[in-house]
Amino acid sequence: MASPRDIANRIPITVGLMLATLMNSLDSTIANVALPHMQGSFSAAGDQMTWVLTSYIVATALMTPLTGWLSSRVGARNVFLVSIVGFTITSMLCGSASSLAEIVVFRVLQGLCGAALMPLSQSVMLDLYPPHMVGQVMAIWGAGTLLGPIFGPLLGGWLTDNFSWRWVFYINLPVGILAFAAVWVFMSPDKGRKGRPFDFLGYGALVVFIVGLQLALDRGPDQDWFSSPEIWAETICAAIGLYVFLIQIVTARHPFFDRALAFDRNFVMGNIFGIVLGVLLFATMALQPPLMQGLMGYSVFGAGLVMMPRGIGSFVSMLVVGRMVGKFDTRLLLAIGLFMCSAALLQMSHFDLSMTTMPFVTSGLIQGFGMGFMFVPMTALCFATLDPKLRPDGTSVFALVRSLGQSVGISVMEALFVRQSAVAHGDMAAAVQPGNPVQGGMGAGLEGLNGEITRQAAMVGYVDVFRLMFFGSLMIIPLVLFLRPPKSAAPTELAMD
Numbered sequence: 001m002a003s004p005r006d007i008a009n010r011i012p013i014t015v016g017l018m019l020a021t022l023m024n025s026l027d028s029t030i031a032n033v034a035l036p037h038m039q040g041s042f043s044a045a046g047d048q049m050t051w052v053l054t055s056y057i058v059a060t061a062l063m064t065p066l067t068g069w070l071s072s073r074v075g076a077r078n079v080f081l082v083s084i085v086g087f088t089i090t091s092m093l094c095g096s097a098s099s100l101a102e103i104v105v106f107r108v109l110q111g112l113c114g115a116a117l118m119p120l121s122q123s124v125m126l127d128l129y130p131p132h133m134v135g136q137v138m139a140i141w142g143a144g145t146l147l148g149p150i151f152g153p154l155l156g157g158w159l160t161d162n163f164s165w166r167w168v169f170y171i172n173l174p175v176g177i178l179a180f181a182a183v184w185v186f187m188s189p190d191k192g193r194k195g196r197p198f199d200f201l202g203y204g205a206l207v208v209f210i211v212g213l214q215l216a217l218d219r220g221p222d223q224d225w226f227s228s229p230e231i232w233a234e235t236i237c238a239a240i241g242l243y244v245f246l247i248q249i250v251t252a253r254h255p256f257f258d259r260a261l262a263f264d265r266n267f268v269m270g271n272i273f274g275i276v277l278g279v280l281l282f283a284t285m286a287l288q289p290p291l292m293q294g295l296m297g298y299s300v301f302g303a304g305l306v307m308m309p310r311g312i313g314s315f316v317s318m319l320v321v322g323r324m325v326g327k328f329d330t331r332l333l334l335a336i337g338l339f340m341c342s343a344a345l346l347q348m349s350h351f352d353l354s355m356t357t358m359p360f361v362t363s364g365l366i367q368g369f370g371m372g373f374m375f376v377p378m379t380a381l382c383f384a385t386l387d388p389k390l391r392p393d394g395t396s397v398f399a400l401v402r403s404l405g406q407s408v409g410i411s412v413m414e415a416l417f418v419r420q421s422a423v424a425h426g427d428m429a430a431a432v433q434p435g436n437p438v439q440g441g442m443g444a445g446l447e448g449l450n451g452e453i454t455r456q457a458a459m460v461g462y463v464d465v466f467r468l469m470f471f472g473s474l475m476i477i478p479l480v481l482f483l484r485p486p487k488s489a490a491p492t493e494l495a496m497d
Contacts, residue, residue, distance in 0.1 A: 153304040213234075265482065270383075292360070341371065425454060
């Protein structure tokens with residue numbers, strides 16, 4: 001629990017925590033709009049550039065589970081300070097990378113260093129504030145975790161257009177310095193304690209599962225999925241890793257994660273919604289920049305500017321819903337958020353190449369409102385019934401699951417986009433008849449016709465993916481009924497010392 005000194009300094013501590021959280025979440029998407037410029041610098045293929053995004057997310061997912069164990073052994077403050085320093089240094093290395101291999105390696109290191117920032121900041125903030133302020137506190141924390149990836153494309157576009165893509169990483173230097181100073185000065189040192197023994201087998205199995213799954217999803221489109229022995233090998237490794245990890249959780253004397261987490265229904269359901277949030281937000285954020293830049297002719301900054309209403313909607317809705325938690329049924333707020341996200345995806349499933357900017361703006365604004373209404377109630381419900389002693393593990397699992405949702409969502413939706421685009425291109429090309437008197441006189445114009453077919457097929461692919469996401473968001477809404485509302489009459493378990 002928080003010390004009296006930390007409670008007295010909770011505002012500057014919160015500022016430091018949120019700066020670090022914002023810096024970490026920003027880097028999950030700030031590089032999205034700069035990928036075409038990086039691709040030119042490194043002379044890399046488009047599918048290879050996906051590794052710049054997924055390598056960071058996967059590295060974060062691998063390191064996040066260690067957060068609870070490390071903070072219990074060496075202290076939360078120490079882990080936080082080391083993470084800030086490591087994240088800032090590796091950001092500078094990413095900005096100075098001279099090849100694709102270098103930036104992928106540096107992004108992996110960046111993800112490993114920054115993995116502890118989100119779960120630790122959430123755990124510390126839950127300890128700093130009393131139970132009746134949980135809704136408002138999680139709204140503040142949610143602003144850092146959601147607004148970073150939402151405003152990332154705008155900031156990344158502005159930096160890339162006016163300076164260089166390298167500045168999307170250099171921008172972390174001043175933020176990292178301020179965050180380090182705030183935590184160093186205002187947060188009390190905490191000594192580690194002897195925790196449970198480290199479950200090497202459980203963690204190793206988890207790593208095998210995550211790496212195998214991500215490799216299979218990333219490499220699948222290029223290797224024609226299960227016609228390739230490589231994809232079979234990666235899938236089998238992932239399945240074995242998951243099996244061993246679950247067996248360890250159930251049977252080990254000291255499992256990697258406390259098995260009591262699995263018996264808290266709200267925590268389990270909250271993590272399911274966390275996966276949905278990761279897929280809905282991050283897959284959308286990964287798909288829209290290439291759609292706008294590659295098909296619609298938007299500049300890097302223009303694409304980021306058009307996506308900004310999503311951030312505005314999230315910011316406003318978080319301010320509103322943070323005050324509504326505790327006054328209204330939290331499950332109702334979550335359901336409203338899901339309905340709004342579904343409505344936005346429905347509108348996105350009707351995009352076309354002749355549309356104006358307005359559909360991007362309105363769908364983004366609606367989705368932003370929905371994300372805010374989803375995130376704060378989801379987080380509050382997830383930890384409403386969880387024993388405070390399980391928070392370090394709980395916040396680590398919560399962050400891990402969302403990271404997996406992000407990486408899997410991006411990979412799966414990108415793969416579906418490629419597949420649907422190829423199918424649409426084949427159907428459209430089959431309708432082109434060289435012997436047709438209208439088409440036959442085109443000659444060299446057929447090359448231009450093929451380019452237009454490719455463009456139209458790509459839009460069909462995007463629309464099909466958005467439609468699938470719409471149906472997925474609708475299907476998850478009934479799960480809200482399985483959540484239990486927080487018990488306002490039992491705040492003593494969560495009360496601070």
